Amino acid sequence: MARVKVKSFSVIRDVLGSEVVEIDINGPETVGGLFEELLRRYGQPFKEKIWDPETGQIAPFLMKLNETIIRSTSDMDYKIHNGDELAIIFPIGGG
DSSP, X not given: OEEEEEEEOHHHHHHHTSSEEEEEEOSOSBHHHHHHHHHXXXXXXXXXXXXXXXXXXXXXXXXXXXXXXXXXXXXXXXXXXXXXEEEEEOOOOOO
């Protein structure tokens, strides 16, 4: 099991209810496993922000795993270790 600190901003922070939450991952210790745990914990409101309702695919956005920038669309298999920090850098809409 890995405990990961998740940092969030804007609409994701609103869904998580805090700028920083700590999540225990019991399943695959990957970024994808972390997102599965976030989905279990925060349900439909989280899913509506992260997954495209038309395609069912995860929306494209950046994340920072410790000091490494990774992408939602290609890097969900990155390994996560106990004590890691993941920042979800979700794009803000508007004009």
